[in-house]
Amino acid sequence: MVGSKYSTRQRTSPATNNQGRLRRCSRITTAAGQHCRADSRRVARLTALALLALGLFVRVVHLGTEVGDGEVTFRSRYAPAELEALSAAREASWRAVRPPQPAPALSREDQYLTEALWHVQARNTAWEAAPVTAWGENRILEKYFSPALGLGHNWSAAQRADGDRRAAGRPPVYSSRAEKLPLWTWPKPLFWLGLVALLTPFILAGWGRNPSRLDP
Secondary structure, eight states: OHHHHHHHHHHSOHHHHHHHHHHHHHHHHHHHHHHHHHHHHHHHHHHHHHHHHHHHHIIIIIBOEEEEOSSEEEEESSOHHHHHHHHHHHHHHHHHSOOOSSOOTTSOOOHHHHHHHHHHHHHHHHTTTOHHHHHHHHHHHHHHOHHHHTTTTOOOHHHHHHHHHHTTTOOSSEEOOOOSSOOBOOOHHHHHHHHHHHHHHHHHHHHSOOGGGGOO
16 A cells, blocks of 8 residues: 555656646636736726716816807806896796805705806905996896896996996906806817717726636
8 A cells, every 4th residue: 555655656747746836826827817807997997987977077067158248258157048048947936935145055056146146246346446347247147147136136226327437448348257166168069079088998998898708
């Protein structure tokens, strides 16, 4: 029995031992590679989701348009037709229920009202030192945010006449920069195209076909 075990050990060649070691190393390397690929796909997915969230945030908060009518120009998140529709809607809803002033800290932001208050603040701040600015901001409020004036921000007839008199030397077109946040006037189709182009490689890396699953 002892001789039989001894002879079996003698028949195990060094080449066979090396092949066994190579197979074990290969299995370890393959497992490590699969683990690295899984980590890479996870990072790609998280990056794609983060970029998508950032893109949506920019679209909602910072993407705007230049509104102009030959008398005033200003930047807004809304196109002129949208401002007109929002003004009509707020006129009806605020007549029934006035929005709280100031808005509660945890309430949903009314972006239309927020933009209106930008122009109210710019108008009031400029009243003494920059009458042209005060007049221009008030014209923007009258033309595009009139429901907000009914919340206690309207000029009296005497103040309106005084504002007209003090701004008599105003330029033909008043250009406002009352916005408190950057509003970028990028074309919306170009913005979405750029976002898709930025997301595509991460989507393919994170959710595309996994080559390791096709290995025999």
